[in-house]
Amino acid sequence: MxxxxxxxxxxxxxxxxxxxxxxxxxxAAAISNAGGLGSLPCAMLDAVALEAELQRLARLTDKPFxxxxxxxxxxxxxxRQAGQWLQCLSAYFHELDLEPPGESPVVSRQPxxxxxxxxxxxxxxxxxxxxxxxxxxxxxxxxxxWGTTVLASATTVDEARWLADHGADAVIAQGxxxxxHRGSFLTxxxxxxxxxxxxxxxxxAAVSIPVIAAGGIASPAGVAAVLxxxxxxxxxxxxxxxxxxxxxxxxxxxxxxxxSANHTALTNxxxxxxxxxxxxxxxxxxxxxxxxxTAFPSAAGPVALLRAAAEKKGRDDFTPLWSGQNTLGCRExxxxxxxxxxxxxxxxxxxxxxxxxx
Amino acid sequence: MxxxxxxxxxxxxxxxxxxxxxxxxxxAAAISNAGGLGSLPCAMLDAVALEAELQRLARLTDKPFxxxxxxxxxxxxxxRQAGQWLQCLSAYFHELDLEPPGESPVVSRQPxxxxxxxxxxxxxxxxxxxxxxxxxxxxxxxxxxWGTTVLASATTVDEARWLADHGADAVIAQGxxxxxHRGSFLTxxxxxxxxxxxxxxxxxAAVSIPVIAAGGIASPAGVAAVLxxxxxxxxxxxxxxxxxxxxxxxxxxxxxxxxSANHTALTNxxxxxxxxxxxxxxxxxxxxxxxxxTAFPSAAGPVALLRAAAEKKGRDDFTPLWSGQNTLGCRExxxxxxxxxxxxxxxxxxxxxxxxxx
Numbered sequence: 001m002x003x004x005x006x007x008x009x010x011x012x013x014x015x016x017x018x019x020x021x022x023x024x025x026x027x028a029a030a031i032s033n034a035g036g037l038g039s040l041p042c043a044m045l046d047a048v049a050l051e052a053e054l055q056r057l058a059r060l061t062d063k064p065f066x067x068x069x070x071x072x073x074x075x076x077x078x079x080r081q082a083g084q085w086l087q088c089l090s091a092y093f094h095e096l097d098l099e100p101p102g103e104s105p106v107v108s109r110q111p112x113x114x115x116x117x118x119x120x121x122x123x124x125x126x127x128x129x130x131x132x133x134x135x136x137x138x139x140x141x142x143x144x145x146w147g148t149t150v151l152a153s154a155t156t157v158d159e160a161r162w163l164a165d166h167g168a169d170a171v172i173a174q175g176x177x178x179x180x181h182r183g184s185f186l187t188x189x190x191x192x193x194x195x196x197x198x199x200x201x202x203x204x205a206a207v208s209i210p211v212i213a214a215g216g217i218a219s220p221a222g223v224a225a226v227l228x229x230x231x232x233x234x235x236x237x238x239x240x241x242x243x244x245x246x247x248x249x250x251x252x253x254x255x256x257x258x259x260s261a262n263h264t265a266l267t268n269x270x271x272x273x274x275x276x277x278x279x280x281x282x283x284x285x286x287x288x289x290x291x292x293x294t295a296f297p298s299a300a301g302p303v304a305l306l307r308a309a310a311e312k313k314g315r316d317d318f319t320p321l322w323s324g325q326n327t328l329g330c331r332e333x334x335x336x337x338x339x340x341x342x343x344x345x346x347x348x349x350x351x352x353x354x355x356x357x358x
Numbered sequence: 359m360x361x362x363x364x365x366x367x368x369x370x371x372x373x374x375x376x377x378x379x380x381x382x383x384x385x386a387a388a389i390s391n392a393g394g395l396g397s398l399p400c401a402m403l404d405a406v407a408l409e410a411e412l413q414r415l416a417r418l419t420d421k422p423f424x425x426x427x428x429x430x431x432x433x434x435x436x437x438r439q440a441g442q443w444l445q446c447l448s449a450y451f452h453e454l455d456l457e458p459p460g461e462s463p464v465v466s467r468q469p470x471x472x473x474x475x476x477x478x479x480x481x482x483x484x485x486x487x488x489x490x491x492x493x494x495x496x497x498x499x500x501x502x503x504w505g506t507t508v509l510a511s512a513t514t515v516d517e518a519r520w521l522a523d524h525g526a527d528a529v530i531a532q533g534x535x536x537x538x539h540r541g542s543f544l545t546x547x548x549x550x551x552x553x554x555x556x557x558x559x560x561x562x563a564a565v566s567i568p569v570i571a572a573g574g575i576a577s578p579a580g581v582a583a584v585l586x587x588x589x590x591x592x593x594x595x596x597x598x599x600x601x602x603x604x605x606x607x608x609x610x611x612x613x614x615x616x617x618s619a620n621h622t623a624l625t626n627x628x629x630x631x632x633x634x635x636x637x638x639x640x641x642x643x644x645x646x647x648x649x650x651x652t653a654f655p656s657a658a659g660p661v662a663l664l665r666a667a668a669e670k671k672g673r674d675d676f677t678p679l680w681s682g683q684n685t686l687g688c689r690e691x692x693x694x695x696x697x698x699x700x701x702x703x704x705x706x707x708x709x710x711x712x713x714x715x716x
Binding site: 324 | 552573586
């Protein structure tokens, strides 16, 4: 755990999971200021927005923070496939009195690349984390040349080994309980996805870099449990979704505190990639996994139009209600306070060190 | 934990998971004699075999043990459905030079009922556990009238509440990492299945009876971790599969110690119900989930013929290779020794009790 604390530059080895679409610099700063590692989800930001958000974050905290990016291959979606997906959704457009788009709208989830790197160079963040693999070697080398610690998500033992072999400084073992997108990049076979209780010890046995546990962790006992399993730290997302610093929408907040939150599923209907969401109408009717959804992130284009129209009517039918399988930790508390609770069973930083070494 | 120890009558609150087809009284007795709770899988035994196996178990141990039964509804499989499943498998029969059966062979997995109860009455086992729900109320009342403690598996919070409301003395929270059959009985939607890290705290929060954690637990640290999450005890299966007292076949043992064990899946191709097995040829080619597999347990009939023929040729193509997602705990050690290792981080029975109360 001490090695990870040093790698991340934090007192509390709890990473606030980056959650694109539901949080920005405000939540990240609150967590970093409280001694954990706040994360800024950058996958939906273009260079201008990234620069602005990083400036804001740097004003809000002088502590280490994490910037998170996606490393997917931008897909070439054939017109025929895009048309099929629009066809699947056409009854919804009709129901909402919306004109179905002639072609699939462009979706702003760019993979990590030169532009992002140029902006980051001015901020030299302490930590960068990646989903869906790692940046290309030249980009990774540049990042690491500034002293940035590199984390990435593994959903299988094979992915953990690959990340360790390709330059990650620590690996996030993302158990299938976790909310939002699976970080999978070596397989599309969801039967490979593994519960945290099995994944964490298996990844710990397979790699020699520190392992950060994610998925289903929502209490001080949950944090203590995964450290017992061998993790050096934890990443927690869902629990922070009700914090006032999060930008979670009202419908999403309501779903998280309702009985609906008892049933989440891995679904590709929101973006084209499997991600864990509370089961709502779109997931129920077209999913959870649809062979018609176009490749990530293009499936999200038409769904975003439906979502906007339905939300105006107070309905969450098309809203991605990202959530892990354990919402017991969701509390309407300031993020710093919730972090303090979650970290309350952690051994203190210098526990075990003889007093004369202080 | 103490309440569960008393309910089960054991020193070590570790239950050896009942594993039909791969173990009998020998493994159960070894575990019970070592202070844990051994389990006899009874779902595949008729009344005569049940009587014989219980007599054997009673000779091998005078400690409490658990008898495990299934509570499924015996299905009425239409001839057309049985024919479709045989059609799916026909190329395999051809390949193995086997005559496809004219109709689906009868499968010996009877639900718990009068016959089993009559045999049990002569043994009055300390503990009985159930998969796929609970026996009918009159049966349950008779069982409990002898002082038998009743356990049952829950794979969701709803199932745990149902079991607590219908007379279970403790509930086994079966995380989706677990090997073998899912205990599901209120849903067939596998997207509801929940990882141990999330399921255990959620079930603990939902019911007031003791919760036994199962799924992905394979080490002393795993045992300690789920107790931290609130479980009063654990149920462990996969780790015991290599013990000399288990009847695990040679091909199954080989698979458990090979790279194949890294990929298990929930599959219905072996029996008609979702169960976790190492992915082998049948799972890969027809599954993991097949809409053609006939209702449990009838799908197993023709597969058993293929299995027997293939195993003679040294191939595990059609063998149910039951396994959880964590095979790190599998050790070729006597069961008592392995139990001792798994229980080595448990608080001792009287820890915390002042000496003068002993």
